[in-house]
Amino acid sequence: MLYVDIPTAAEFKALNEARADACVSIYLRTTPLAQSPDATRIELGNLIRQAREQLQGSGFDKRRLALLTEHLDDLLDDDEFWRLQASSLAILATPDSVRTFRLPNNLSSMAIVSDRFHLKPLLRSITFPHSAFVLAISENAVRLVGVYADLPPTTIKVPGFPKHAADAVGKGSLNDRSPSGRVHGLEGQNVRFRQYARQVDAALRPVLTGRDTPLILAGVGRVPSIFRSVNSYPGLVDQTIEASPDHMTEAQLAEAARPILDGAYQQELSRLRALYEARASEGRATSDLSDAARAATGGAIEVLLVNIDTVVPGAVDETGAVTFSDKDAPAGYGVADEIAARALASGARVLGVREPDLPAGGELAAILRYPV
Template sequence: MLYIDTPTLQQFKKLNSERARACVSIYLPTTPLTQDIDASRIELGNLVKNAMSQLEELSLDKGEIAAIGEEFDDLLEDDEFWRFQAHSLAIFATPTKIRTFRLANKLNATVEVADRFLLKPLLRAITFPHDALVLALSENAVRLVEVFPDLPPQEIKVPGMPSDAASANNRSTINDRSAKRRITGSEGQKVLLANYARQVDAALRPVLSGRDLPLILAATQPLDSIFRSVTSITSLADETITDTNDRSTDSEIATSAQKVLDGIYASQIEEFNATFEARKGASRTTTDISDAARAATFGAIETLLVDFDEVVHGTIDEESGAVTFADEGPHTFGVVDEIMSRALASGATVLAVRKPDLPHDASLAATLRYPI
């Protein structure tokens, strides 16, 4: 099983706004296979040594450095914690607090010490989740399946979920067209299916609460349109899986779901690229880090795409947005991360993407609210 606790957007923004004299960010590749996790623990120990060396270069009280070291020691020795992992682990530590997030994404090993956290890799997990929930819904059966990028899918038991449309309506069948029934014919059947769909929706809501995963519907008409007309679930994907049925295995459902997820990702990138090209002539785009820093400082960025693997070090002036590039060290930070931070603060949409998805092999790309 994949153990995931991806931060919500609100949690991400809270981390994004945090400032301290020493903020340690570590990203670590892990494995959900408990018997193979020791290699990740050893690698974390090496990354912590790197972080502690950087901390010693700062004018910190020895007690603050020791506090961070103790937090990491406790984490490394927590056997129960290491039993339950996913594909990556994000760790954020200050002298007073340590936070961890287990992620489905495979991220590169990274350590950063600055006065703020390195969050761009974490944004990838929020921007484009590689796992999803699939509601396989038909008149005769319903199941909720969680799908993962590199592990077998898993059915989730939902308390209060009706087993089928007939039992949801306290009937032996919903296809009885006898005139003795109060609700008959195709219109009557739609009423019964709508009641079934509402019960499914009500059962799902507590399970989905607090989870940011997209929900993909696997259904055919008329249940597809009926469920969409009654549901209150905002994470429901626009595209429906129509090539599965009650006899489809969870693996077959997962295969179809990944195609939907790929489509969601591709459509977001395609929409951004179309807007980017349309605004080029009006000076309302940029792929230049210095220009993007200035635009973010003055709230001009509407949508920002960033390469989630690359880290460009330096500083950005708080008032002018001027960038000073520099080598990695505890007195610098990821400038693209800071651009992302300022863009988010002004209400911009920010997406972490792969390098090939960015125009001109850039580190970032932005569409602007107005020319700069």
């Protein structure tokens, strides 16, 4: 089992705004196997040493460095902490505090020192948090199952859900073939199923409003397709779990949902790549760091994809002008990180991806609201 704690949007915003005389950001691969943490702890020790040497080389205050090192060494020696891990670990430390996040994504190992935290790798988990809702619907029953990266799947109580299709239309059965206007036979069943589907959709609205969590249908036959025709939730995924959900456990539904989540993520990336190409021909897209920095400063970025595996040290001033550094140092920070922060502040959608997912490779791809 993966033990995961992904930062919320509010936590990410607070981390993004944090400033200190030394902010150490460490990312490393971990394992959920409790009996195999030794190699990871050795790697963390090496990354802590890299950060410490970088601060020593910059003349950082020795007492503050001792406090920072104590935080990190305490974490390194905490056997209980290492017993429960996921696929990657983020450690964000200052001389005054330390935060950790266990993440489901496989991230590249790195240690970054600056006056702010390096947060691009965290965007990967926020972009694709491995969570979804599964709507298991049939003529006989309907239920909503939450699928999570860090918890077992669970059935969510939805006020207003009908027990089944016949209950939704106040009948004992939908197999009544006696004529009653057009509501009889196969056509009559379809009318009843649409009534059922509309009740389910109406009951879901208060639960799903304001969310962007994917919704995956599970079912076979006419009912899932009829629900899809009346659905009002924009996060409904195109692919369906093609199996009768009546006798599927929550765990089985979650297992069937995960490859669909992966496919939906790739489909969304393909859509954004196509949008980038279309906007590029209009002068409304860029992969240049300097152009993207100016666009982010002016609030012109609509969607930003950033490479989570690289760091380009430097600084961005209040006008959006970029100054690149030859090497990372506490006086500098990741340029793409700052671009992402400014884009987020202006309401842009920001996604953490890997280089092959970027339309032009490199560090980022910015889709703009207007030419700059």
